[in-house]
Amino acid sequence: MSGEGILGQGGMVAGLRVLGVCAALACAGFAAPAVAQDAARVSTDTVNALLWMQTSAEYKAACLGAYAAARAALDRALDDPEMSAALEQEAHPRGKPPAVILDLDETVFDNSPYFAWLLKSGQEYSAQSFGDWVEERGAEAVPGALDYIRHAQSRGVAVFFVSNRSVKLEEATRDALKAYGVALDAHGEDSVLLKRERRDWGMLKGSRRAFIAERYRIVQIVGDTLGDFIDDFGVTVPQRTQEALSQTSYWGTKWVMLPNPVYGSWENAAYEYNIKLDEDGRHAEKLRALSPWK
Numbered sequence: 001m002s003g004e005g006i007l008g009q010g011g012m013v014a015g016l017r018v019l020g021v022c023a024a025l026a027c028a029g030f031a032a033p034a035v036a037q038d039a040a041r042v043s044t045d046t047v048n049a050l051l052w053m054q055t056s057a058e059y060k061a062a063c064l065g066a067y068a069a070a071r072a073a074l075d076r077a078l079d080d081p082e083m084s085a086a087l088e089q090e091a092h093p094r095g096k097p098p099a100v101i102l103d104l105d106e107t108v109f110d111n112s113p114y115f116a117w118l119l120k121s122g123q124e125y126s127a128q129s130f131g132d133w134v135e136e137r138g139a140e141a142v143p144g145a146l147d148y149i150r151h152a153q154s155r156g157v158a159v160f161f162v163s164n165r166s167v168k169l170e171e172a173t174r175d176a177l178k179a180y181g182v183a184l185d186a187h188g189e190d191s192v193l194l195k196r197e198r199r200d201w202g203m204l205k206g207s208r209r210a211f212i213a214e215r216y217r218i219v220q221i222v223g224d225t226l227g228d229f230i231d232d233f234g235v236t237v238p239q240r241t242q243e244a245l246s247q248t249s250y251w252g253t254k255w256v257m258l259p260n261p262v263y264g265s266w267e268n269a270a271y272e273y274n275i276k277l278d279e280d281g282r283h284a285e286k287l288r289a290l291s292p293w294k
């Protein structure tokens, strides 16, 4: 969510930049949620998505498959010293040690219990309640994530976590990762890079990718929303689809996308980030965005 990536707000910010309405939103007092970046709002529309995440073998299989493909592609990437997965990387990264970047929410942490609680208690997402959930340190790992991290580290690859979680949640976040057995800061530097840890680390993640790329060759990125991979994509459904398709050769190799049917910038795009809409209005816009047979 603010989640990272939640459509991330990263995409949201990018899209709004395209529309040139950032200033207007600022005047309206709009504040991006601290967490789930992409999640911001959860409506009853999420019931099937949450059911899929929590009860289906299919969700688990999709995650395991994505991470298995990621491990295989990572091994191939390590054999190609010129290859980089980051658009922010300079042209010839040969000689730099390899690194991978993972998003956290719905990429490593399964926050579906928090969203199921929102749904069943009739509440909307808030940074406060998401923070309470994170502080409990009880999220289970997304299937396949920990095997992937162990594999990368066993190959000498630095693992960085780039998340739009609030800095206030860093201690709880690090505790949860350590409880999984994940070795943090293995290369002698902070490996958990949260939003606003530095002044220029905003909702968009490109500045953090560039920061890592100064010292590492970024060989793979894993996330659950477009903003985990690229900063600049449009606000509309056709624009973001066009941007994703323009990087066709990256998907499944340099960039690995985990399924997140609960929230994301894809949902915001369906109602074109119209923050004035209430839940019924958003639902109506989502129905309008569907393409029926007749």
Ligand SMILES: [Mg+2]
Residues within 6 Å of the ligand: 001, 003, 004, 005, 006, 103, 104, 105, 106, 107, 223, 224, 225
């Ligand atoms: Mg995420």
